[in-house]
Amino acid sequence: MSADSSPGPAVTPDTKGFLRHAPVQERGRRRVQQLLDAAAQVIAESGVDNATTNAVAARAETSVGVLYKFFPNKQAIVEALALRYIEEIEQLLSRQEQAGIADWPIAHAVTWLVHAIMDFHREHPAYQHVYRAVRGSSGEQAILLLDPAKGVIDHLLALRASAVAAERREWHAITAVEAAHALAIQACALPPEGAERMMEEATILLTRYLTPDYAPDQSPAS
Incomplete structure (x- = not known):
């Protein structure tokens, strides 16, 4: 690696x-x-x-x-690294918001998100270790480090469907981010063909999960 x-x-x-x-x-x-x-x-x-x-x-x-x-x-080094990574992910998502991702078909938006997270894991091989360490920490400050990326996803979902209740949308954002990260970590351990299949399955999973609230008029990926 x-x-x-x-x-x-x-x-x-x-x-x-x-x-x-x-x-x-x-x-x-x-x-x-x-x-x-x-x-x-x-x-x-x-x-x-x-x-x-x-x-x-x-x-x-x-x-x-x-x-x-x-x-x-x-621990302070690990948390500072986590913050660095989260800031980079926030910037990546914010740039994509400016590119109009909130208006894309839900399957296209989810495909971009899954591949972007996977690429980030590949480009930053320490990230999965840092993410796991911070995600498993009981410290309030460490846990809060993970919130910004979820906040950006929450914001993007709100742009797609402002009528969805804030608490419901927040849980959708949390679930989407946690699932994408977990599957990306698994994909990193697979050979190229397996990693690609894992990303395809992650895209289908999240598209079907998000479609009812954020693209009810679009058919989910099959």
Whole structure:
């Protein structure tokens, strides 16, 4: 599996919430991103449980003391990585909203969503490990990290069918995101033919699930 070495977004006020010391100079901000890049590489190779702060510091070519200057522990690194990924997914979905996805036939919109999530997992091999770790956390802050992407999907569903009750729509968004992520993780472990079939089945599943409320006049995928 290839390492995730793509540069992440600059430190935002939310990201700073995971830092022991928020850098004010560009050099410090670059160091934080280098540490997160290194953490993504280590986690992609060995998973969250087996990743250590010593390994992350070594991969970033710095001392563990420098790492602890910014991050109090491994959990803070994992949560900061989760936030980075969620922000990237939010940006991806927001760009697609501008492209008019809310007006697409439901099957086309779901197909795009399933493939986009699958591609994201492939391009960021640490993501599935980070997602599982944060998803399984009992910490309120960690759980809240997963809400933004669901919020974007909720918004897109509201654009399609504003008459659907907010609570019902929220559960639809939660279910769609959780199902898409879970199936994408499974697809990543399959050979190419199996992964493609899994994405097809995920598209059918979510299209049939969402069609009654968000495209009642369209026939669901068969």
